[in-house]
Amino acid sequence: MTTMIEQSDFARPNSVSSLPTDRGVDGQIRLVLVDDDDDYREVAGAELGDHGFDIIDFQDGPPLLDYFAAGNSADVIVLDWNLPTINGIDLLPQLHRQGVRIPVIILTALSGTAYEMAALDGGALDFIDKSRGVPVLAKRARLIGEAAKLPLDLPTEETIEHGALQLRPRLSRAYWHGVDVDLTVTEFNIVRRLVENAGDHVTYRAIYDCVHHCGFIAGSGEDGYRTNVRSSVKRIRNKFRTIDADFKEIENFTAFGYCWKTPPTDDF
16 A cells, blocks of 8 residues: 655755756746757747746856856756767766756757657656747746746655655655665656556556657557567666665566565555
8 A cells, every 4th residue: 555644854965956046037947058059059048038047058068067066056957969079868877977956858859759768768857859949948948947946845745655665756756765766757657657556567558658648659560669668667677776686576567567566564
């Protein structure tokens, strides 16, 4: 049985995102835009400014890393996929190693499903095709930025407790024995779906729908999405096992799906 408790404080490593954010005028959302196309960066930055964002822009990844290493912060990061020194998708783990937990949007002209899955699995919160236009980017960035501005210590935040697992849905954070598992948003949604159905097997399709809308088709062939699900679950298991080598809570059912085992009764 899954229980709900009020928020409690979990120890998390110090990170850049926990530093006070330097707001623009009237508490604007600070958006860091990284794109090597000078014309696009100038035009998009100006238009985002017209939408009320406080814009910091860079041409490449290293200046972005230096910006955060200097103790600066922001509310949301927009990364172009193709950059001169290092691709945006490859910057994600470097940002994480540097302690930056600020939401990232991958912006690209590479609109294939494989690219989108790679971005989401890599830790990006959103993936936007440049052809959608700046108004769409602004709308999504505002939703993400406003959520990031919410205080982390709201006493009414709901925490889902399930055995040694604790989930904080508003922050998309999962803790195993009190240690942050460092799941991406996509991985968190998968774990939550499994926990909400603990003891019952969840189909590949239902798990994949945690990533995309119901009925979304991806992969090779009618059931090609199963490869993406298996890959995601493998990464989730490995993250839990870095904390607990004996982690075996996620069971698989061949050709059907996965199950989160029900914890022992004495865990409640």
